[in-house]
Amino acid sequence: MTTLTEADALDGLRDALGLLKDREQVAERLLASSAKHSFDPDKExxxxxxxxxxxWFWPPELVSLYDTPMWRRMSEEQRILLSQHEAAALASLGIWFELILMQLLVRHIYDKAATSAHVRYALTEIEDECRHSKMFARVISRGGTPWYPVGRAHQNLGRLFKTISTTPGSFTATLLGEEVLDWMQRLTFPDERVQPLIRGVTRIHVVEEARHVRYAREELRRQMVTAPKWSQEFTRVTSGEFARVFS
Known part of the structure; x- marks a missing residue:
């Protein structure tokens, strides 16, 4: 894929949101933000x-059984325990998703200039995701709950997706996963009813994932404008299926 510059945008390369931003300038801003606002969960x-x-280990309103007849029959202790297991399940899902995302990012930058800010930021994001996956694994272990891997069918679907996904499909999937988790975590980290450790984990994730979402949004716009028709259609079909699975 050809690297586009601000000159390309000024020549009229645009989508429904307007002119595309310069890829290198976006990456430089994200790198500067990463230098100021990155965290080591082991120390933080x-x-x-x-x-x-x-x-709680998750806001009660986000627990699957909240306000159902079964919920009303449960004791407070049982409800909190359920929130702990569901938080562990979401952390397990997050690890699975971020392992896929890291491989998609490596594929994206494989043949791009290693000295570019765009590639350097992708490598920075991979660093972030490594820390997040370790953080999620540690919080599962700390709580004493099981690890909840996705089912075999979803494991195989993820293996296939990360192998054959188009570049725009990769960034669409990134946004589908990140935006859902981000919404839930933005409700969690300021909630004083939730365990301090869980609030800390979600705070770190929200701050760092905001950069990842920005990177994915900007690159998805660029990819969908420049991708051939077959790639655009393939992305629409596979992204719809990914959204169904992730939900």
Whole structure:
């Protein structure tokens, strides 16, 4: 894929949102933000602090059974325990998704100029995702819950997707996954009913994922404008299926 410059945008390359932004300028801004606002979860979070009695592991309104007849029959202790297991399940899903995302990013930059800011930011994002996956794994272990892997069918679907996905399809899938989790986590980290460790994990993830979403949005716009028709159609079909699976 040809790298586009601001001159290309000024020559009329646009989508429904307007002129495309310069790829290198976007990456430079994201690199500067990463330098100021990146976190080491092993040092930032208090992993040894005991869980606080009576606090949730996920906002109750986001728990699957919330306000159902079964929920109303459950004790408060059972509800909190369910929130803990569902938080672990979401963390497990996050690890699976981020492993796919890292491989998609590597594929994206494989044949691009390694000295470009665009590639350097992609490598920075991969660093972020490595830390996030380790953080999610550690919070599962800290809570003493099982790891909840996705089913075999979804494992195989993910393996296929990360192998054959088009570049615009990769960034569409990134946004589908990141935006859903981001919405839930933005409700979680300021919620004082939730365990401090969980709030800390979600705060770190929200701050760093905001950059990933920006990178994916800008690149998806560029890819969909420049991709051939077959790639655009293939992206629409596969992205719809990915959204169905992820939901």
């Amino acid at each position: 979070l208090d992993w040894d602090a005991p869980f606080e009695e009576g606090k």
